[in-house]
Amino acid sequence: MPKRLRLKKIVNWKVQGPFIWRLVLHFFAYNAAVLGLLLAAWGIQTAVAAVTDSPVVPHVPTLWERIAPLAIAMAVMTPFMIWDLMRITNRVAGPLYRFECLLNEFVESGRISHARLREGDLPTDFQKKFNEFVEAMHGLYPETVPEKQPAAKSESRPAGDAAGDVQAAEQVLETVA
Known part of the structure; x- marks a missing residue:
């Protein structure tokens, strides 16, 4: 069926719903982790600046200093997201494989x-x-x-x-x- 004729985005909520909710959970968890790391980095910079009596940002931050919290969050959370998505897709892939085995058995026997x-x-x-x-x-x-x-x-x-x-x-x- 051509893609333009596929108007229904959610065909079966019982199957698609867990994937959608899991994706929403991953999205918010990832963004919360990045926000937390950014706030922690800002808090550390502010605390160090208060103790040393120097400006909060003594120099223009480099690209690495700006993206470090994002890179850390991505490196830590990506394996967990992949593992979780593999686990939830097994709830569909496993039954499909069992149905395929039943049909193959029917063809053979x-x-x-x-x-x-x-x-x-x-x-x-x-x-x-x-x-x-x-x-x-x-x-x-x-x-x-x-x-x-x-x-x-x-x-x-x-x-x-x-x-x-x-x-x-x-x-x-x-x-x-």
């Missing part, structure tokens, strides 16, 4: 299993839809049921109600598509 995500993973709504799709596949094509997993149980309909299973599977497939 012709059998498809339910998706199981870890606590804290983000695309849980996709997991529910995927598992509904798997149930529909199992209802339409019983040969796709993994050997280790028992066949799909029909609790609300009597056993042998194949027409009801097919209708339910078709409804799920329509909602997934």
Whole structure:
């Protein structure tokens, strides 16, 4: 889809929200650290000037003296920001990798299993839809049921109600598509 047609900036708040909040947190933490370092540098200069009875800025500050607090904050905080972003992106990348493995297993063996995500993973709504799709596949094509997993149980309909299973599977497939 061309970029100009993508009008919706937030597609799924449950997935995008943690990234946005984390970025806002990093932005404010970084700026607070830079401000704190600038105030600390100014406080040290003022204290030294008061003790030595000399002007606060005896000479024109060099470029390094001006950007030192920024460079220090950047050097200290960047590894933490990268680590934190890697940690939060794993909450999406891990489930996507598990879905990919399930699909690869389906291509190789012709059998498809339910998706199981870890606590804290983000695309849980996709997991529910995927598992509904798997149930529909199992209802339409019983040969796709993994050997280790028992066949799909029909609790609300009597056993042998194949027409009801097919209708339910078709409804799920329509909602997934």
